[in-house]
Amino acid sequence: MGACPLRRVYGLADCNNFYASCERVFNPGLAGRPVVVLSNNDGCIVARSPEARTLGVPMGVPFHHWRAFLEKHGAAVFSSNYPLYGDLSRRVMDIIRQGAPEAEVYSIDEAFIAYTGAAAAAATAHARELRGRILRWTGIPVSVGLAPTRTLAKIANRLAKRDAAAGVVNLCECADMDAVLEEIGVEDVWGVGPQYHRFLRGHRIRTARELRDAHPDWVRRHMTVRGLRTCLELRGTPCIPLAESPPAKQAIGCSRTFGVPVEKLAVLEEAVADYTARAAEKLRAQQCAAGAVQVFLTTNPFAEGQPQYAQAATITLPVPNAWTPELAAAARRCLGGIYRPGYAYKKAGVLLFGITSASAVQMNLFEQDRPFAQQRRLMETVDRINARWGRQTIGIAAAGIGQPWKMQQAHLSPRYTTAWEELPRVRA
Ligand SMILES: [Mg+2]
Numbered sequence: 001m002g003a004c005p006l007r008r009v010y011g012l013a014d015c016n017n018f019y020a021s022c023e024r025v026f027n028p029g030l031a032g033r034p035v036v037v038l039s040n041n042d043g044c045i046v047a048r049s050p051e052a053r054t055l056g057v058p059m060g061v062p063f064h065h066w067r068a069f070l071e072k073h074g075a076a077v078f079s080s081n082y083p084l085y086g087d088l089s090r091r092v093m094d095i096i097r098q099g100a101p102e103a104e105v106y107s108i109d110e111a112f113i114a115y116t117g118a119a120a121a122a123a124t125a126h127a128r129e130l131r132g133r134i135l136r137w138t139g140i141p142v143s144v145g146l147a148p149t150r151t152l153a154k155i156a157n158r159l160a161k162r163d164a165a166a167g168v169v170n171l172c173e174c175a176d177m178d179a180v181l182e183e184i185g186v187e188d189v190w191g192v193g194p195q196y197h198r199f200l201r202g203h204r205i206r207t208a209r210e211l212r213d214a215h216p217d218w219v220r221r222h223m224t225v226r227g228l229r230t231c232l233e234l235r236g237t238p239c240i241p242l243a244e245s246p247p248a249k250q251a252i253g254c255s256r257t258f259g260v261p262v263e264k265l266a267v268l269e270e271a272v273a274d275y276t277a278r279a280a281e282k283l284r285a286q287q288c289a290a291g292a293v294q295v296f297l298t299t300n301p302f303a304e305g306q307p308q309y310a311q312a313a314t315i316t317l318p319v320p321n322a323w324t325p326e327l328a329a330a331a332r333r334c335l336g337g338i339y340r341p342g343y344a345y346k347k348a349g350v351l352l353f354g355i356t357s358a359s360a361v362q363m364n365l366f367e368q369d370r371p372f373a374q375q376r377r378l379m380e381t382v383d384r385i386n387a388r389w390g391r392q393t394i395g396i397a398a399a400g401i402g403q404p405w406k407m408q409q410a411h412l413s414p415r416y417t418t419a420w421e422e423l424p425r426v427r428a
Contacts, residue, residue: 008238009120009146009172011113011127012153013096013134015089016141016161018109018250019047022088023078025139026416034075038063039356040291040320042079042411046356051075060357079412080354082292086314087417090296091138094310098301099130105255107248108294108353112150127168146170150240151233154190155180155208181209181234191230191246196223208234247282252290254279255349261300262345268297268335275350276331280324281383283352289320291354293327295334300346311338320356323375324382327352 015021019037024030034052036045044060055073057066063077070077089108097103102114115123127144134142144167145156152171159180160169174180187197189208199222205211211219212234220228229239254275262268272295283290296312313334317326331350358376414422 007116007120009115009123009148009170010150010153010238011100011115011123011144011146012106012150012157013111013113013127013130013142013144014157014161015092015109016143016164017047017049018089018140019078019080019085020049020052021140022081022085023076023413024049025088026413027076030076034070034073035078036063036066036070036075037078037080038411039080039354040316040318043320044356046080046291046354077411080291080316081413081415082294082316082354083314083415083418084413085353086292086294086312087415088138088140089294090310090312091417092134092140092142093296093312095134095137096130097298097310099126099133104242105253105296105349105351106242106245107253108251108351110248110250112153112242115146124168124170124173127170131167142167144168146172148172148236149233149238150242150245151190151230152236155184155188158184158188178209181212182207184208186211189230189234191226191240193246196227199223247286250355251351251353252279252282252286252288252355253349253351254282255296255347255351257347258345262348263341263343265335265339265341268339268345268348269332271348272331272335272350273328275348276328276352277324279350279352280322280327280379283355284322284358284379284383287358288355289322289358290317290327290352291320291356292316292352293330293334294351294353295331295338295348296351297335297338297345297348299343303344303346307343309340309343311340313337316354320354321375322358322379324379 020035023035023037032051034055035049036052036057037047038044039046042063044062045057045066046060048057048059052075057070085108093105093111096111096113100113104112106112115126119126123146127146131142131144134140141164143157143160145153145160146169147153147156156169156171160167171177171180184207186192186200186205186207189211200211205214211231214231216228216231219231232239256271256275292314294312294314298310299306299308301308315330315334317330416422
């Protein structure tokens with residue numbers, strides 16, 4: 001492909017092993033040790049450091065099956081500290097947003113950046129500087145992939161992670177794209193799920209290069225227009241808008257830039273409820289449950305002379321779930337905690353994270369009488385009706401939330417960044 005025309009370059013900044021990195025920021029003794037993070041109520045393993053991965057600890061498995069093994073290998077085990085991860089995520093995202101006019105949060109630990117014009121030519125230098133700044137200011141290591149499309153930026157990011165010391169890979173400068181794409185399994189291409197993976201394997205399409213070179217008509221016939229877009233993106237033609245991006249695995253979000261600046265809390269509440277409902281629908285489509293809800297709010301950092309404010313809040317749910325009314329109630333509480341009057345807000349968003357498969361959810365001892373089955377059936381019905389008649393057919397009304405019982409969090413690290421009494425201590 002050689003040098004691509006530098007009209008537009010997409011970057012994907014992705015934190016390395018985000019949850020494990022958050023735990024390490026305040027606990028340098030963890031460097032080099034296997035680290036795992038557990039879901040709500042210490043149920044399943046939801047994050048692993050590279051050392052834990054190397055040991056062969058799988059993702060999403062019940063912790064109690066692996067407890068002895070982890071002890072034997074000297075692993076550090078943490079209960080999910082979503083307020084800490086949410087806060088560090090906000091800091092990382094703030095740094096990204098301040099440095100790039102066109103940045104979109106994609107996940108709890110990932111953001112896309114679009115570079116246009118002169119910025120496109122300087123994208124590599126910008127990414128290196130951004131990466132250094134994030135590491136210095138937050139302690140979180142980030143890798144940045146740059147490419148002519150988002151799908152290729154995802155691939156560039158994989159390559160950047162492999163070489164953690166460099167941390168930035170720009171595929172616009174790549175002289176041999178064939179060799180790069182040859183090395184990437186088709187299942188690792190953004191948006192290729194397990195079903196398409198099986199289908200493609202059956203047709204002897206095993207690498208990203210083979211998918212790129214498949215006939216567009218054939219791809220369109222068998223993989224719909226979404227598959228065709230992926231194919232075109234692999235060829236270097238950007239055609240997947242962020243709003244139609246495949247959902248992230250670690251977090252599911254919905255955020256919008258407002259048409260006009262918004263000042264009133266009531267309006268923000270409506271927007272946030274709507275985003276939550278959309279994100280919850282995506283969550284259920286993947287048969288997943290979320291362990292935490294984050295809401296973020298920001299003014300326009302590029303509007304000069306206006307008072308600026310950006311904040312985010314995270315709430316850990318008593319039990320991971322996909323029940324829209326409970327997620328929406330949590331989102332509303334987050335928003336209430338961060339809203340300040342007197343600012344012209346440009347954007348708000350909701351992120352559901354701490355994702356586990358719905359079947360793996362471990363029920364809290366105190367919540368066993370929750371009507372899970374009925375809630376699931378009701379949500380399935382709502383999703384079916386909205387799929388059939390349009391997404392706004394059935395919406396949610398603000399719903400109350402029951403008393404959240406204290407969770408089991410036996411391995412919880414302190415909330416280093418959001419609670420004064422839990423600041424890290426330096427020994428005299
Ligand atoms: Mg990551």
